[in-house]
Each structure stands twice: as C-alpha cells, then as structure tokens.
Amino acid sequence: MSIGVNVERNLKTFQLSAEFNIPEPGITALFGPSGSGKTTLVNMIAGLVRPDRGHIQINDHVLFEHSRGINLPVRKRRVGCVFQDNRLFPHKSVRDNLFYGARRNPHKLPQDEQQAILEMLDIWDLMDRRPNLLSGGEKQRVALGRALLSNPDVLLLDEPLSALDHARKQEILPYLEWLRDHRKIPILYVTHAIDEVARLADHMVIIDQGKTLATGSVFDMLGRTDLAPLAGRFDAGTVLAARIVSRDPKAEVSFLECGGQRLVVPYLGRPKSNRVRLHIRARDVMIARTPPHDISANNIIPVTVTKISDEPGDTIDVTMCFGQDADATLLAETSGRPKIHARITKWSGSRLKLQPHQKVFAVIKSVTVNGQLRDR
Incomplete structure (x- = not known):
C-alpha cells in the first residue's frame, strides 16, 4: 500500500505545487515551517479540500484526478485522520466516538483486531465518559482509536501533539511508535518538530511555500546540510x-x-x-x-x-x-x-x-x- 500525490492549488499567499510518494510501511513525516502548506495537503488527501489540478492515488485506487473529473467524497476514500484539535463529538460518549466511523464502514476490522487497538490505547476505562471529562492526552488517544477502528487504507496525523504539553506528548509518543511498528499501513505525519521526526519517522517529505524541496529516508534527510535552515539552525543532526x-x-x-x-x-x-x-x-x-x-x-x-x-x-x-x-x-x-x-x-x-x-x-x-x- 502506497500513496502518490501530485497536486496544485492557488492559495492566498503562494501557489501550492507538491509531488511526493508515501511508501509502505512506516511513517512519512511531512515537514516544513508553519504556513508551508502541510495541512492543506493533508486536507486534499482526506477530501476536505479540492486541488485545482493533479491527482491523488492509493495504490490503484484513484481518489482525485482532475483530468478525468474524479473526486471521491470523504466517506469513500478510506482515509483515517487525527487532527491537533482531536475533533471528537462532544455530545457522544468515548465509545460512540470510537465506533462512529467503524459502524459506517463495510470493510470492518475483525473483532480481535478491534480489541487489540483498544487494549493498546488503554482506553477501556474511558468508554462511558464524554470528551469534556478527558485530558488532552486521553482525547488524542480516543481520536487515534477512532481513526484506526475505521480500518483505513492510510492514516493522516496532522500535528497530533502540537496542542499538548510535554508530559502529554510523552504519554502519546509510545502509542505512535506502536502504531508505526505494528500496523502495516502508510502513515503521513505532519509536524514542524524535528525531535518528533527523529523519533518516529522512517521517511521525510520536506516542503516550503507549497513546494516539495526533498524526499527520502529520515537517516539521509536529517543529515542534509543544505536543508538545515528548514530544520532550525541548531537542530540539524x-x-x-x-x-x-x-x-x-x-x-x-x-x-x-x-x-x-x-x-x-x-x-x-x-x-x-x-x-x-x-x-x-x-x-x-x-x-x-x-x-x-x-x-x-x-x-x-x-x-x-x-x-x-x-x-x-x-x-x-x-x-x-x-x-x-x-x-x-x-x-x-x-x-x-x-x-x-x-x-x-x-x-x-x-x-x-x-x-x-x-x-x-x-x-x-x-x-x-x-x-x-x-x-x-
């Protein structure tokens, strides 16, 4: 399973024109400064924003193709999303939030895999609570569980740790590591934190002003001295x-x-x-x-x-x-x-x-x- 992206869109401040592939398995970090177009790209893959031109494809499954007039709705893309603000339904319990997408998906996970995800995220004791009674880390664990239980072909994580303090980040990181090592689906991880890239990612896509500057293994990319200004002058390594x-x-x-x-x-x-x-x-x-x-x-x-x-x-x-x-x-x-x-x-x-x-x-x-x- 892999994702191919080649899209263009006119934005207010610049022209977004990005091309990259997300290999399988592992985590691909979409990295760049704030305002470089990372979230817009995620929303295009998810079907929340329509590109002006180009195509988006998961294996042989075309999600968007401008020249052929193809633009699948969100519900047909089999894409799981976790955003920095978690976007849980405040009026629903944790249980109802978790299974909201899974109930509407004809490609349901086997029961034992569902159990494994819930056990991994350690959220059994949260099932009957409402989101307003959860900590920031607990909310992100529920949002991650909801995305995984929908059995997606690809998982999009849009700065899932940026709204958390250091303690809550350290709480969530082991779950993301488990996800990387045990769930064999492509994962696109949006961040501008180089320490998260170094810890989690297998591959990197570096963008700035909507342009793809470089792609490759995280081992090679973090050593690129010509890309150091994007990584932060004192964080290259x-x-x-x-x-x-x-x-x-x-x-x-x-x-x-x-x-x-x-x-x-x-x-x-x-x-x-x-x-x-x-x-x-x-x-x-x-x-x-x-x-x-x-x-x-x-x-x-x-x-x-x-x-x-x-x-x-x-x-x-x-x-x-x-x-x-x-x-x-x-x-x-x-x-x-x-x-x-x-x-x-x-x-x-x-x-x-x-x-x-x-x-x-x-x-x-x-x-x-x-x-x-x-x-x-």
Whole structure:
C-alpha cells in the first residue's frame, strides 16, 4: 500500500505545487515551517479540500484526478485522520466516538483486531465518559482509536501533539511508535518538530511555500546540510540505527554497536540485541584531531571527513563517516556506512585545518544522545 500525490492549488499567499510518494510501511513525516502548506495537503488527501489540478492515488485506487473529473467524497476514500484539535463529538460518549466511523464502514476490522487497538490505547476505562471529562492526552488517544477502528487504507496525523504539553506528548509518543511498528499501513505525519521526526519517522517529505524541496529516508534527510535552515539552525543532526550490546543498570548506561563502533548512552532499560534509533544534534558533536584523554565524554569515534559545508555565517557543517581506513569515504557513499554531522565555528575549523578525507575523532557526550527503542 502506497500513496502518490501530485497536486496544485492557488492559495492566498503562494501557489501550492507538491509531488511526493508515501511508501509502505512506516511513517512519512511531512515537514516544513508553519504556513508551508502541510495541512492543506493533508486536507486534499482526506477530501476536505479540492486541488485545482493533479491527482491523488492509493495504490490503484484513484481518489482525485482532475483530468478525468474524479473526486471521491470523504466517506469513500478510506482515509483515517487525527487532527491537533482531536475533533471528537462532544455530545457522544468515548465509545460512540470510537465506533462512529467503524459502524459506517463495510470493510470492518475483525473483532480481535478491534480489541487489540483498544487494549493498546488503554482506553477501556474511558468508554462511558464524554470528551469534556478527558485530558488532552486521553482525547488524542480516543481520536487515534477512532481513526484506526475505521480500518483505513492510510492514516493522516496532522500535528497530533502540537496542542499538548510535554508530559502529554510523552504519554502519546509510545502509542505512535506502536502504531508505526505494528500496523502495516502508510502513515503521513505532519509536524514542524524535528525531535518528533527523529523519533518516529522512517521517511521525510520536506516542503516550503507549497513546494516539495526533498524526499527520502529520515537517516539521509536529517543529515542534509543544505536543508538545515528548514530544520532550525541548531537542530540539524544525525539519525543512526544501532543495537544494544550490553547494559549496566548500576551505572545507568547502555552500550550500543553502530557501524562497528561502541557507543555509550543513558540507560535504555531493555536487554541486548534490541534495535535502537539514535538522534544526535550536530551542535552536540565536537571534533578532535587526536583522541582526547581524561574527559567526561564517553564516545570518541574514529571518523573521516567527507564534506565541509561553508555557508554564510560564523559556523560550518562537517560531515564525517565512521572509520579511518583508506576506503572510508568511498564506502560511506556506496555501502551505507554511518555518517555523523558536526556544527562548529569557522574559527574551530580553521584551527583544526579541516579538509575532506582528513582522519579525525568525533567526540559526543552520552547525555546528548537521544536513544529510542525500535521493535522492528
């Protein structure tokens, strides 16, 4: 199951002209600044806004085709939506909200799958309440359950966490991770929060002023220094896939393997062999010409400089690949060897005399590594 979007629409402030594909499975983050057209695109896929031109398709199922006069109504699109304001019916109970769409869908989920969704969202105790008696996190769990129980072909999540405080966000994120890992449907996740992208997404579509700027794997996209201004000047960085090798509960650290290197991160609380995703901000990576000694930073990784991006301003972005062998740079381009990014001052780059193919060391404090467990 996948989605193809190629649409145009004249908006008040700019011309929206976006083209992208949402692969299956996993979460595709639709990322960009506020006002870039993300919500308009979601509403087009859902059938709430009509494009001026183009087409929208789920596999062979055409939802919109301007040239052929096709524009399926919302009820026939089999699209599940969760918005930041949840849009629950205030006069209905949680139970009635949950099954509102499912009762009208001839393609109902089997009973055991319905039970699994309700158990996963932990909302049995909320069934008889009205939405006004729910917390913000509980409302979003109900909205998510309502979308899933309708058995959609695709799930659209339009900034589902933006209206929640930090505590409620942390409450909802594990449910979204479960959804990503266990429900095999395409998910389009709209956000302008880079930390949510790094934690949840498998793929990214980056848009600005209604235009698609880039698409690809989240591992590649967050390392694109040319896209850093959209990500926020101090939030560009690296996403790495690793696995837990061992852990020390007393010392409250976990030891990981990534690209043949050992990494030390705050305790993750899971046994070895579990997969983990790491998010490391470029501003948290230091560069040393020789391996430093007697410092608090636990991660000193031998790397090779592959690219130096000299943008206007007082900083440079340095891309480095794991390893210092003769073929390190070539292998990074051809075999997916892990890369890491650092943002340092131009003065530091000049002092270190940095240049491509130079062998250096990436120095990372354990507490700056954000590690999230993956079930698959």
